[in-house]
Amino acid sequence: MAELSYKPGAAVDVKRAVRWGALRVAEYRFYSMSKWMGSILAFGLGNPILFLLSVGLGIGALVDANSGGETLGVSYLQFVAPALLASAAIQGVMDEVTFPTLDGFVWDKLFFAINATSVSARQIANGVMIVALGRGLFTTLLYLGILLLFGAVPLASFFPLLFTSMLAGWGWAALMMAITARLENDEGYFAVIGRFVIAPMFLFSGTFYPLEQMPIFLQPIGWILPLWHSTELGRTLSYDYPIEPSMIATHLGYLTLMGVVGMLLTYPKFEERLSR
Amino acid sequence: MFAKDSEVVIRAKNLTKKYKDFVAVDGIDFEVKRGESFGLLGPNGAGKSTTMKMISSVSQRTGGELTILGKEPNTHGPEIRAHLGVVPQKDLLDRELKAWENLFTYGRYFGLSRKFLKQKVEELLEFAQLTEKRNSKADDLSGGMQRRLAIARGLVNEPEILMLDEPTTGLDPQARHILWDRLFRLKEQGVTLVITTHYMDEAEQLCDRLIVMDKGKIMAEGSPAALIKQYSSKEVVEVRFGTDKNEKFAPQLEELADRIEVLPDRILLYTEKGEELLTKIVDAGLHPVTSLVRRSSLEDVFLRLTGRTLVE
Amino acid sequence: MITQLVVSQAVAIQERRSARPGSSIYSGRASMLLERGFRAFKSSNWMVVLSGFVEPVLYLLAFGFGIGQLIGNLEDGLGRPVSYAAFIAPALLATSAMNGAVYDSTWNVFFKMHFGKIYQVMLSSSLGPMDVALGEIGWALLRGVAYSLGFMAIVTPLGLVTNAWGLLAIPAASLIAFGFASIGMAITSYLKSFQQMNWVTFFMLPMFLFSGTFFPVSVYPQWIQMIVQALPLWQGVELIRSLMLGIVDWSLLGHVAYFLVMIAGGLWFTTVRLKALFMR
Numbered sequence: 093m094a095e096l097s098y099k100p101g102a103a104v105d106v107k108r109a110v111r112w113g114a115l116r117v118a119e120y121r122f123y124s125m126s127k128w129m130g131s132i133l134a135f136g137l138g139n140p141i142l143f144l145l146s147v148g149l150g151i152g153a154l155v156d157a158n159s160g161g162e163t164l165g166v167s168y169l170q171f172v173a174p175a176l177l178a179s180a181a182i183q184g185v186m187d188e189v190t191f192p193t194l195d196g197f198v199w200d201k202l203f204f205a206i207n208a209t210s211v212s213a214r215q216i217a218n219g220v221m222i223v224a225l226g227r228g229l230f231t232t233l234l235y236l237g238i239l240l241l242f243g244a245v246p247l248a249s250f251f252p253l254l255f256t257s258m259l260a261g262w263g264w265a266a267l268m269m270a271i272t273a274r275l276e277n278d279e280g281y282f283a284v285i286g287r288f289v290i291a292p293m294f295l296f297s298g299t300f301y302p303l304e305q306m307p308i309f310l311q312p313i314g315w316i317l318p319l320w321h322s323t324e325l326g327r328t329l330s331y332d333y334p335i336e337p338s339m340i341a342t343h344l345g346y347l348t349l350m351g352v353v354g355m356l357l358t359y360p361k362f363e364e365r366l367s368r
Numbered sequence: 369m370f371a372k373d374s375e376v377v378i379r380a381k382n383l384t385k386k387y388k389d390f391v392a393v394d395g396i397d398f399e400v401k402r403g404e405s406f407g408l409l410g411p412n413g414a415g416k417s418t419t420m421k422m423i424s425s426v427s428q429r430t431g432g433e434l435t436i437l438g439k440e441p442n443t444h445g446p447e448i449r450a451h452l453g454v455v456p457q458k459d460l461l462d463r464e465l466k467a468w469e470n471l472f473t474y475g476r477y478f479g480l481s482r483k484f485l486k487q488k489v490e491e492l493l494e495f496a497q498l499t500e501k502r503n504s505k506a507d508d509l510s511g512g513m514q515r516r517l518a519i520a521r522g523l524v525n526e527p528e529i530l531m532l533d534e535p536t537t538g539l540d541p542q543a544r545h546i547l548w549d550r551l552f553r554l555k556e557q558g559v560t561l562v563i564t565t566h567y568m569d570e571a572e573q574l575c576d577r578l579i580v581m582d583k584g585k586i587m588a589e590g591s592p593a594a595l596i597k598q599y600s601s602k603e604v605v606e607v608r609f610g611t612d613k614n615e616k617f618a619p620q621l622e623e624l625a626d627r628i629e630v631l632p633d634r635i636l637l638y639t640e641k642g643e644e645l646l647t648k649i650v651d652a653g654l655h656p657v658t659s660l661v662r663r664s665s666l667e668d669v670f671l672r673l674t675g676r677t678l679v680e
Numbered sequence: 681m682i683t684q685l686v687v688s689q690a691v692a693i694q695e696r697r698s699a700r701p702g703s704s705i706y707s708g709r710a711s712m713l714l715e716r717g718f719r720a721f722k723s724s725n726w727m728v729v730l731s732g733f734v735e736p737v738l739y740l741l742a743f744g745f746g747i748g749q750l751i752g753n754l755e756d757g758l759g760r761p762v763s764y765a766a767f768i769a770p771a772l773l774a775t776s777a778m779n780g781a782v783y784d785s786t787w788n789v790f791f792k793m794h795f796g797k798i799y800q801v802m803l804s805s806s807l808g809p810m811d812v813a814l815g816e817i818g819w820a821l822l823r824g825v826a827y828s829l830g831f832m833a834i835v836t837p838l839g840l841v842t843n844a845w846g847l848l849a850i851p852a853a854s855l856i857a858f859g860f861a862s863i864g865m866a867i868t869s870y871l872k873s874f875q876q877m878n879w880v881t882f883f884m885l886p887m888f889l890f891s892g893t894f895f896p897v898s899v900y901p902q903w904i905q906m907i908v909q910a911l912p913l914w915q916g917v918e919l920i921r922s923l924m925l926g927i928v929d930w931s932l933l934g935h936v937a938y939f940l941v942m943i944a945g946g947l948w949f950t951t952v953r954l955k956a957l958f959m960r
């Protein structure tokens with residue numbers, strides 16, 4: 093061990109240390125993530141292409157050949173594209189908050205190490221969310237690009253579609269972060285969420301088939317979860333889809349509310365867990 | 369040094385921590401002065417780590433008062449932590465990151481510049497004798513190396529107060545002695561040290577002053593020498609008669625020494641003059657299988673205070 | 681006293697067994713692994729495990745009865761009309777068997793290998809690598825079978841199994857589960873990090889989407905069809921679909937043979953690998 097000499101307390105600028113904690117957390121998480129760039133790219137590109145090819149084109153061929161096309165008014169590919177986009181954003185942002193949160197509190201417990209520095213609990217939560225949004229944005233951009241290439245959405249709606257998808261991603265992820273922060277262990281958590289929440293959301297939010305034409309008892313899945321709201325917005329943006337202006341406001345408002353409530357429930361739990 | 373030599377940097381009054389109904393720290397009082405080396409000594413579950421976490425401002429007290437560097441941790445946690453170096457009992461390293469990256473990212477949390485950190489990281493790797501392992505993932509380091517990395521990490525922000533929770537657990541004897549020496553030098557430069565340990569020799573080597581804790585309470589407080597003087601005799605004679613027979617000889621021995629402790633495997637006799645006592649024992653016709661005369665230590669203080677040994 | 685007797689008998693049996701050739705590979709105790717599996721299963725959150733067959737059922741509802749309305753009927757191999765739900769149900773059964781088997785034989789095994797260090801302990805006892813391989817694969821197989829039974833219990837009342845051959849779908853699903861469990865464990869034993877494990881998931885998705893699950897492979901150009909037909913899920917889907925739709929001929933044995941080879945290959949690779957990893 094070589095000797096170490098310093099003047100105690102001179103190195104740290106307290107104001108600076110305290111102020112940008114969330115960005116510091118984000119910086120570190122982006123840095124670790126950069127080591128996974130290969131799989132992030134592969135998943136980001138692979139998933140949309142696979143779903144577009146199978147659902148959009150494969151099943152689409154069956155639907156369009158039948159009377160289905162007339163029911164929907166557009167090609168099946170155009171019909172599912174906004175839903176697939178929103179679902180990718182939701183899944184992408186959510187994965188980046190749930191895994192790190194459980195990891196930070198339960199598996200590697202790194203949040204406790206970070207919290208021993210000048211970074212606060214709230215800043216850790218914000219940092220995780222910033223990274224999730226960054227990753228989600230990346231995934232969504234790739235997805236949108238591919239949808240454009242397939243001619244599934246019009247170029248003019250590029251930014252509005254990006255916004256409505258990311259809004260849903262943020263709203264849902266905030267809520268999931270609040271829930272994940274409340275877990276003391278991970279027993280089957282991801283399996284349960286995957287099977288009983290994410291899969292039904294993906295399948296029954298009017299994704300592959302208009303929500304109004306599903307049995308009434310399944311429709312609440314669409315109303316409660318974020319995917320249907322984002323999908324409705326996306327459909328109005330990408331083709332001539334009849335929707336009332338008040339409903340647009342409702343969808344936007346619901347997704348925003350979800351995000352705000354989620355964050356408000358997240359902060360106190362992070363603070364509580366990191367001060368036990 | 370500075371004029372503020374006698375400034376109090378940590379002040380605890382009736383400090384209490386409850387986990388639900390369980391009282392882990394039960395109304396303790398102490399003060400730590402700047403530049404001092406302060407020890408918390410006690411058996412498993414005494415409440416040492418809990419106290420350390422409250423001082424580190426990562427665990428909220430449930431009662432009493434606590435100020436660190438003149439600030440209230442409940443409201444000024446981040447500012448206080450900016451000046452603390454924390455080495456937790458469990459290392460909590462980022463297992464996915466390399467050794468140097470662990471130090472670097474940790475420094476970034478304090479808002480330290482990359483330029484500063486680049487140099488600092490090399491210094492710390494050298495300090496922890498991990499320069500050769502700089503590119504190994506934390507997960508791939510040996511237990512002792514991980515411990516050293518965690519200690520180096522606690523120093524990355526050049527803290528005023530260094531909190532070490534059982535710093536030498538898992539280190540080999542050589543690394544232990546080197547660490548003691550380095551910590552001593554940090555203290556010379558004005559760093560305040562707060563250390564928990566089970567090891568008496570460590571406490572005697574490192575601490576100016578210490579508190580002995582048991583079941584969340586302070587049993588005694590003072591410098592190692594003062595504690596030994598107050599709670600023990602100058603010398604100790606250890607004798608063994610064999611497991612079954614220790615009890616049998618105890619009454620006879622009791623008369624010869626100032627005080628005795630009968631442990632399952634041996635008997636301790638407290639006295640001012642060890643060799644003389646040993647002669648008396650033999651003269652009395654008692655023939656222990658093994659015998660040993662040594663100076664009294666904190667171990668004996670602890671035994672006296674709690675009726676238990678520290679390290680079983 | 682009694683325990684003493686039991687122990688000495690056990691040792692004697694063990695000694696006799698170890699005198700047999702090949703006993704360092706296989707001691708005939710794979711069932712120990714199953715026993716351990718049951719213990720762990722009982723103390724774990726078993727609702728989570730059992731609910732694994734739910735996902736394919738949801739797909740069946742959404743695709744079969746939802747999109748099915750947009751699609752109408754398809755034709756089966758003999759030119760008869762078949763509802764879209766009846767078309768995808770067999771494929772989802774095969775998928776269900778695959779999911780159950782793969783989950784246990786990949787993620788669970790991965791955790792045990794790298795975090796629990798359970799195999800190291802087992803292999804330092806009298807168990808051989810083949811016991812461990814068979815035991816684990818057997819456990820994964822059980823799970824696959826449970827998933828397919830759950831799926832059948834829901835599908836049959838819906839009228840999607842129309843003839844007696846359909847009953848054979850259950851053993852067929854077991855065979856598929858065995859195949860995937862065996863190959864899954866073999867692959868997992870070669871993987872080292874989470875990132876690599878993610879690639880397993882990555883390749884299962886296209887297999888699920890393109891193996892004639894949701895639409896006939898005839899939509900593809902010839903060369904893609906050939907690739908798809910080489911994939912195990914397509915083999916499984918074809919096998920079960922033929923049985924459930926009652927289109928039975930000797931060609932089905934080809935699919936069966938495919939899985940038998942897969943099982944044998946997986947077992948062999950797993951055994952070799954476990955031996956190399958833990959018994960140096």
Ligand SMILES: Nc1ncnc2c1ncn2[C@@H]1O[C@H](COP(=O)(O)OP(=O)(O)OP(=O)(O)O)[C@@H](O)[C@H]1O
Pocket residue numbers: 368387390392410411412413414415416417418419457
């Ligand atoms: N998060 C917690 N929840 C409930 N009880 C806790 C928690 N943390 C500590 N305790 C309890 O508080 C008591 C004191 O624990 P603490 O970790 O402070 O002991 P310690 O003196 O550091 O012991 P050791 O020498 O083993 O590290 C123990 O009985 C412990 O079980």
Ligand SMILES: [Mg+2]
Pocket residue numbers: 416417418457533
């Ligand atoms: Mg402790």
